[in-house]
Amino acid sequence: xxxxxxxxxxxxxxxxxxxxxxxxxxxxxxxxxxxxxxxxxxxxxxxxxxxxxxxxxxxxxxxxxxxxxxxxxxxxxxxxxxxxxxxxxxxxxxxxxxxxxxxxxxxxxxxxxxxxxxxxxxxxxxxxxxxxxxxxxxxxxxxxxxxxxxxxxxxxxxxxxxxxxxxxxxxxxxxxxxxxxxxxxxxxxxxxxxxxxxxxxxxxxxxxxxxxxxxxxxxxxxxxxxxxxxxxxxxxxxxx
Amino acid sequence: xxxxxxxxxxxxxxxxxxxxxxxxxxxxxxxxxxxxxxxxxxxxxxxxxxxxxxxxxxxxxxxxxxxxxxxxxxxxxxxxxxxxxxxxxxxxxxxxxxxxxxxxxxxxxxxxxxxxxxxxxxxxxxxxxxxxxxxxxxxxxxxxxxxxxxxxxxxxxxxxxxxxxxxxxxxxxxxxxxxxxxxxxxxxxxxxxxxxxxxxxxxxxxxxxxxxxxxxxxxxxxxxxxxxxxxxxxxxxxxx
DNA sequence: CGCCGTCTTGCGTAAACCCGCAGCTTGTCG
DNA sequence: CGACAAGCTGCGGGTTTACGCAAGACGGCG
Numbered sequence: 001x002x003x004x005x006x007x008x009x010x011x012x013x014x015x016x017x018x019x020x021x022x023x024x025x026x027x028x029x030x031x032x033x034x035x036x037x038x039x040x041x042x043x044x045x046x047x048x049x050x051x052x053x054x055x056x057x058x059x060x061x062x063x064x065x066x067x068x069x070x071x072x073x074x075x076x077x078x079x080x081x082x083x084x085x086x087x088x089x090x091x092x093x094x095x096x097x098x099x100x101x102x103x104x105x106x107x108x109x110x111x112x113x114x115x116x117x118x119x120x121x122x123x124x125x126x127x128x129x130x131x132x133x134x135x136x137x138x139x140x141x142x143x144x145x146x147x148x149x150x151x152x153x154x155x156x157x158x159x160x161x162x163x164x165x166x167x168x169x170x171x172x173x174x175x176x177x178x179x180x181x182x183x184x185x186x187x188x189x190x191x192x193x194x195x196x197x198x199x200x201x202x203x204x205x206x207x208x209x210x211x212x213x214x215x216x217x218x219x220x221x222x223x224x225x226x227x228x229x230x231x232x233x234x235x236x237x238x239x240x
Numbered sequence: 241x242x243x244x245x246x247x248x249x250x251x252x253x254x255x256x257x258x259x260x261x262x263x264x265x266x267x268x269x270x271x272x273x274x275x276x277x278x279x280x281x282x283x284x285x286x287x288x289x290x291x292x293x294x295x296x297x298x299x300x301x302x303x304x305x306x307x308x309x310x311x312x313x314x315x316x317x318x319x320x321x322x323x324x325x326x327x328x329x330x331x332x333x334x335x336x337x338x339x340x341x342x343x344x345x346x347x348x349x350x351x352x353x354x355x356x357x358x359x360x361x362x363x364x365x366x367x368x369x370x371x372x373x374x375x376x377x378x379x380x381x382x383x384x385x386x387x388x389x390x391x392x393x394x395x396x397x398x399x400x401x402x403x404x405x406x407x408x409x410x411x412x413x414x415x416x417x418x419x420x421x422x423x424x425x426x427x428x429x430x431x432x433x434x435x436x437x438x439x440x441x442x443x444x445x446x447x448x449x450x451x452x453x454x455x456x457x458x459x460x461x462x463x464x465x466x467x468x469x470x471x472x473x474x475x476x477x478x479x480x
Numbered sequence: 481c482g483c484c485g486t487c488t489t490g491c492g493t494a495a496a497c498c499c500g501c502a503g504c505t506t507g508t509c510g
Numbered sequence: 511c512g513a514c515a516a517g518c519t520g521c522g523g524g525t526t527t528a529c530g531c532a533a534g535a536c537g538g539c540g
Contacts, residue, residue, distance in 0.1 A: 159449055162450025162451070162453045167445070174518075175520080177520065178518050178519065180498070184499070187498090206403065206497095207402075208402075208448075208498095213401055217466065217467065222463065226456055416489090417491090418488050420527075446497090446527095447527085
């Protein structure tokens with residue numbers, strides 16, 4: 001059995017290497033990649049079936065890399081090992097995992113035991129392992145309770161990118177008014193009005209900009225999500 | 241000599257611990273804190289004069305912690321040890337370092353040698369050590385060439401927070417028109433127009449929102465900067 | 481001192497945004 | 511089938527933005 005480790009940080013990389021050796025005696029080869037780009041290449045070259053992947057890398061982040069890897073070989077087992085459980089990450093991962101694929105999401109703050117257990121569960125038993133904390137987010141985010149619909153999230157991303165209502169309408173094939181409806185919905189859910197100040201007179205917020213800020217502060221958005229969205233946007237723009 | 245290490249990640253913490261021991265034989269005690277809050281407390285209790293500090297920690301980030309520590313004891317020597325050289329961080333640090341204080345900014349990607357050298361330079365020689373890469377940013381950001389004035393940065397933050405023109409005017413004691421002037425200046429420098437699409441007809445950007453996005457993508461802003469700005473804003477709001 | 485560049489402010493306008501109101505289309509359920 | 515909720519759309523109008531134009535204010539500099 002071969003395992004591919006994709007991780008920015010040398011310290012974490014060697015820690016992972018050791019953990020893999022300790023948890024998986026049946027593993028005879030461990031390969032390492034220091035960013036997503038190299039990770040993709042190595043995965044392709046070695047036809048890796050077992051990958052441990054960091055999210056948040058400089059050159060090409062874990063979600064991007066995982067997406068192309070899964071596109072080529074959907075049965076690949078990937079364990080995401082991340083510092084954060086931002087909703088943006090969780091949502092990003094959920095969006096790309098193929099049907100029935102075995103994957104995991106473990107936080108770096110987890111204990112050695114948990115990490116090793118996850119390694120065995122995913123790589124040997126083909127079982128999904130999601131950290132409790134992450135799991136919570138996932139439920140909340142997918143269930144509509146207090147969470148955001150895909151369409152709401154979509155429009156959030158669109159205004160975060162800085163599109164006008166009209167542009168959004170064109171992109172999503174909606175009327176102007178519908179876009180604005182969704183925006184209101186979003187403002188509602190994000191409590192933009194509440195923070196907008198009790199006394200309306202003094203200093204109001206720009207709802208659109210404020211919504212993005214709040215989403216950032218709540219980790220609904222983060223740099224990586226923005227980056228991905230921006231790339232998609234450019235793609236769309238190019239495709240006329 | 242005592243050294244205080246403030247760092248989230250256990251792996252990095254122990255790495256730092258070793259590095260300090262190796263580089264500073266004259267250091268007899270090393271204390272560790274796993275976040276900014278604890279870091280502040282320990283610094284106070286031990287009257288620490290030598291600190292190695294991570295930026296980007298969950299509970300209270302390095303900039304916040306450093307600010308209060310320097311406020312209490314401005315001659316404290318602090319070495320910032322960070323993963324990133326976002327302009328937002330560099331600017332944040334520059335803003336809080338007291339006159340004549342010795343401090344350093346070294347990236348985690350630097351070699352062992354560089355780290356050890358920096359430790360000795362700062363703690364023994366009281367000399368500032370700024371990584372070349374960070375230095376570059378600093379120059380660019382402070383010199384006006386291609387960089388942003390404080391007033392431009394200020395207004396960038398304000399719209400990122402989601403304030404209206406009117407609110408910004410009130411906060412910064414300016415007229416509405418002046419605020420808008422600065423905004424135009426900002427839009428200019430950020431190249432909002434260029435990205436706004438060559439064909440004006442199709443889909444334009446919302447300049448205000450787009451500016452914030454671009455700033456994020458260029459690391460002029462990041463989560464930590466937003467968080468700090470939001471806290472300041474709340475403070476201002478409370479103070480009527 | 482007069483000239484000039486930078487910054488501030490006011491006026492006015494076209495566009496974009498926020499949103500209440502109301503008519504339509506769907507899908508679901510009894 | 512009728513009722514009802516949820517989403518899309520157009521209309522209308524009040525507010526906010528973006529920005530050209532132009533009149534001061536302030537600070538160097540020859």
